[in-house]
Amino acid sequence: MITESQPQPQKTPLLAAHQRLGAKLIDFGGWLMPVNYSGGIIEEHQATRSAVGVFDVCHMGEIHFRGSRAGEAVQRLVTNRVAGLEDGRAMYAVACHESGGIVDDLIVYRVAADHFLIVVNASNIDKDYRHFLANAGSLCQITNESDATALIAFQGPKAAAALQPLADAALAALPSFHFLPDRRVADRPVWIARTGYTGEDGFEVFCAPEHALALWDVLVEAAAKVGGKPVGLGARDTLRLEARLCLYGNDLTDTTTPLEAGLGWVVKFDAGDFIGKQALLRQREAGIERKLVGFEMRARGIARHGYAISDVESGARLGEVTSGTVGPTVGKNIGLGYVPTSHSDPGTRILIDCRGRPAQAEIIKGPFYRRQNAYNAPHPRSQPRP
Amino acid sequence: MSDTYPNDLLYTEDHEWARAEGNLVTVGISQFAVEQLGDVTQVDLPREGEVLKQHDAFGSVESVKAVSDLFAPVSGKVVKVNTTLQDSPEYVNEDPYDGGWMIQIEALNPDDLKGLMDAATYEAFLRENEK
Numbered sequence: 001m002i003t004e005s006q007p008q009p010q011k012t013p014l015l016a017a018h019q020r021l022g023a024k025l026i027d028f029g030g031w032l033m034p035v036n037y038s039g040g041i042i043e044e045h046q047a048t049r050s051a052v053g054v055f056d057v058c059h060m061g062e063i064h065f066r067g068s069r070a071g072e073a074v075q076r077l078v079t080n081r082v083a084g085l086e087d088g089r090a091m092y093a094v095a096c097h098e099s100g101g102i103v104d105d106l107i108v109y110r111v112a113a114d115h116f117l118i119v120v121n122a123s124n125i126d127k128d129y130r131h132f133l134a135n136a137g138s139l140c141q142i143t144n145e146s147d148a149t150a151l152i153a154f155q156g157p158k159a160a161a162a163l164q165p166l167a168d169a170a171l172a173a174l175p176s177f178h179f180l181p182d183r184r185v186a187d188r189p190v191w192i193a194r195t196g197y198t199g200e201d202g203f204e205v206f207c208a209p210e211h212a213l214a215l216w217d218v219l220v221e222a223a224a225k226v227g228g229k230p231v232g233l234g235a236r237d238t239l240r241l242e243a244r245l246c247l248y249g250n251d252l253t254d255t256t257t258p259l260e261a262g263l264g265w266v267v268k269f270d271a272g273d274f275i276g277k278q279a280l281l282r283q284r285e286a287g288i289e290r291k292l293v294g295f296e297m298r299a300r301g302i303a304r305h306g307y308a309i310s311d312v313e314s315g316a317r318l319g320e321v322t323s324g325t326v327g328p329t330v331g332k333n334i335g336l337g338y339v340p341t342s343h344s345d346p347g348t349r350i351l352i353d354c355r356g357r358p359a360q361a362e363i364i365k366g367p368f369y370r371r372q373n374a375y376n377a378p379h380p381r382s383q384p385r386p
Numbered sequence: 387m388s389d390t391y392p393n394d395l396l397y398t399e400d401h402e403w404a405r406a407e408g409n410l411v412t413v414g415i416s417q418f419a420v421e422q423l424g425d426v427t428q429v430d431l432p433r434e435g436e437v438l439k440q441h442d443a444f445g446s447v448e449s450v451k452a453v454s455d456l457f458a459p460v461s462g463k464v465v466k467v468n469t470t471l472q473d474s475p476e477y478v479n480e481d482p483y484d485g486g487w488m489i490q491i492e493a494l495n496p497d498d499l500k501g502l503m504d505a506a507t508y509e510a511f512l513r514e515n516e517k
Contacts, residue, residue, distance in 0.1 A: 024421075035424075040479075041450045042425045234451050243438065302428055302448050326427045326450050355446065355453070 002112065009084040012058035013150050013212040017220075021230055028251075029123030031059040034232035041234035045328045048198055048239055052156035052228030054219050055236060057197075057204070058212060060127035062149040065116040066141030072272075074108060074116045076136045079258060079269035079280070090177045090195055093266050095131065096276025100257040100283055104128050105193060105248055111181055112355030114140075119151075123247045135275055150212035152233035154219055155239075157371070163203055166222060167192060171203075186218040197236065198370055199243025225240055241334060242327045242369035244294055251292055251322040251336050255370060257285055260338065261292045290319065291344040293363045296332045301359035302354060303335035308353040314362065316342055321352060328366045335361070387468055390417045391509055392483055396459070399511065403483065404459040406499055406501035411460050417448065417480065423449035426478040429471040431456075431488055434501045436464045438491060439499050447478065456488065460498035466490035501502070 005300055009032040018025060023034035034056065036044060047053055065073050080093035080256040089110055095103040104124045109117040120128045124351055131146045136142065154163055160171045169185045179193035191206040220230055231239075236249070246261060247253050256357065258267050267280060297303060303324030310317050324335030338351060346365040351358040395403040401419035405412040410411050420426070429447040445456045468487050471477060475500040478486035503511060510513070 024424075034452065040425045238450060298426070302453070304453060328450075 010025075011061070012056055013209040014056045014058060017077070017213055017216050018230075019057065021231075023232060024081060026233075027200035028233055029059070029121075031122055033059060034230075036232040036234045037230050037231065041232070041238065041329045041347075042326075044231040045238050047227065047229045048231055049157045049227045049329050050156070050198060051158045051226050052202075052223040053161050053198065053219075053231035053235065053239075054156060054223050054228065054295045055155065055231050056216070057153050058209075059122035059151045060151050061122060061128065061146040062119040062151075063118045063120060063125075063129055064143050064145055065118070065132075065136075066114060066143070068113050068114050070116050070140040071110075072079060073132075073136035073139035073141050074118065075141070075272040076139065076274060077132055078106070078108060079116075079267040079271070079274055079276065080108070081268040082110075082116075083271065084106065087112055088178055088180065090179055090192075090193060091266075092177075093262060094252070094258045095128065096258065096274070096280070097254065098275055098279060099255075100259075100276045100279035101132050101254045102248070102252045102256060102258060103254065105246060105252055107307065109179055109193065142184070148208065148337070150215075152205045152207075152208045152212070152216055152219055153196055153198075153202065154205060154223070155196045155198040155231075156223075156228060157201060158201070158228065159202040162222045162228065163219075176201075177253075188215055188217060190215070197245055198239040199367065200371055201359060202303065221315045227276050229249050237323075238325050240278060241323050241325050241336070241379075242367070243329055244336070244367040246292075246336075247321055247323055256292070256338070257283060259288050260290055267384065288341055290336055290338045292322070292336055292342050293344050294334065294336055294360040294366070294368060295350060295363050296334050296368070297352065298349070299359040299361075301354035301357065302326060302333045303337075303352045303354065303361065309337050309339055310351045310353065310358070312349045312351050313357035315351070318350065324352075327368055332368070334364075334368045389445070391505040393505045395483065396458065396499060396504060397508035397511075398459050398502055400457045402457060402459050404499065404502060406493070409462075409467070409493045409496065411462070411491045411493050411499070412487050413456075413459060413489050413491060414482055415456070417482055419447075419454070419480055419508075420482045420486075422512050423447065423452060423454060425493055426475045429475045429478060429488065431467050431469075431471065432464050434464055434467055438462060438464060447475075458491065460491055460493045461495055462491040462493040464489050465492045 011028040018034040022038045078093040117262040181191045188211040194205045196202040303321045308322040309319045321337040327334045348363045390486040401416045433485040440461045
């Protein structure tokens, strides 16, 4: 997950807070971001699973679509069904190239029939914005408002209880993948969304950059009261991987398709003529040759991005690990990688080449971690995972 | 000098430390390395009896987010291995200079130690690298 450093990484409005908290900072996709604070990745991971984690996700991109044909424009770009959204609803989707390869994975928020917001990955903001303009710019007004938007994630089983006293909205009445624009948290103007990337219940709070630092401090304080804390990108990665949520650049790329990545549930062929539909239809007809699978290590070793996957019997190369880590909550070493469909059944043993030492792993179906007592059942159309 | 880099140890540019007692050299990784790695979750070490050449990779240490090779500060035979790290890799984080020691080498050539840095030189080296 650590990318090569580039000159002059961009800074989020929360950098001063991270420095004050003693964060270890790295250049992540062109952004100076905290990997972890003083307690370390595992402690931050556990705090999010047991209480609340507060995350700086200001680096994420916010692209707005406005105009009477905004819904049509978004449907041209994403694979999931835009018509299924109502005001105040959000859904996970991907945007594809004509080839079916994934431009980005993203969340679409319907603010109104003539106003949609798409939140995209930080490292893809420029690419996505160009792609959106080129393919839907004639249908409505598309603006990249990433620099004018700060975003703080507040995630964990105690998130709702900790946030409620600060918010001017009844959070219990806000289901998963719903959001409330134009609200206040700690008397600052925000949008509150019940979305996240940790496998826990939680919120993402959008605000203007000038409010971000004050809001961060209030949220960190609220988290601390229930045993929570600020969490960096290191634990964000272990949390999302335990929940088997994909990371763009690792598990999803311009050359992998949503059908290969196990994201067929966000591809609605009858939703409209979105970009990539024909290629995805052809791929579905021809059969999917490789699949993204989850695996647990059965021998000593930690899989890492780029390690080779091979056949246990023949030793033939099957594919590559796209994400791998220690799973602090599941207590296992886990990972994701692409293998031929013939080797993708749950229970199949594979070999991971851990720097020259082959270690056995077993393909596992579904998320490695599933939270207990989900506060409410996610809406079927917006279920975070199949 | 602070306790961060004890004065009785020698250090390598790869952030191993070496404690020499006669021709026995105990090896671990420095506080700087520990801070860079974060939570250590796995330590892979050689077997007793293995013969190492100076600068050879003799094992690896994995944290949640990264994996790093370990390099032998001196040539010689591995005479002792800290096997408790197999089950308790966190000792490397908690106590890098004592409970987190990794291997003990019977050094072949005492001159190997001359190429290592003392604490003050190592700290200057770290400051230089920060720039």
